[in-house]
Amino acid sequence: MEVVKNLDIKRYMGQWYEIASFPSFFQPKKGENTSAFYTLNEDGTVHVLNVTFVNGKKVSIEGTAYKADPKSDEAKLKVKFYVPPFLPIIPVTGDYWVLYIDEAYQYVLVGGPTKKYLWILCRQKHMDEEIYNMLEQKAKDLGYDVSKLHKTPQSDSTPEGEDVPQDKGIWWIKSLFG
8 A cells, every 4th residue: 555655744733633534343332522732852753632521521642652663754653542541551553644635734634454444544633524535535445444434523622721621531432331
């Protein structure tokens, strides 16, 4: 499967909103206002913070992303999380392949070799339908079953800040029980 080449990792950093994804066992089933925050570490790896809101409570999980093959120019990354997050003893690693990104780094299609996972991410909470349809078609052309795509609810007023109760480290529990 063809992926993006020469991804500018510095431009990729920052916040991305989840517009749609394939439901997966490791994400809370009723998550809303889901986003990912990427920060470049000094060693060239990427700190990953995934945040979602379930029943008004902020839940998150942290991990690390790194190039699968440091010598390759392909945007094939690995992401490692530890479970349970509050007692990091078991590393869980997954593929994070950048399949398409626009020139302005405003929207992206992310998947992996098994085609079990797919994400449409955007720098804004809402995406133009024409762009969404184009990314959906790209995924379909790559062999993804786009009928499994689920749009992620994104409200205009995301509860942010320290006043929001946070269940840090139980993302994986929420994913098992909804």
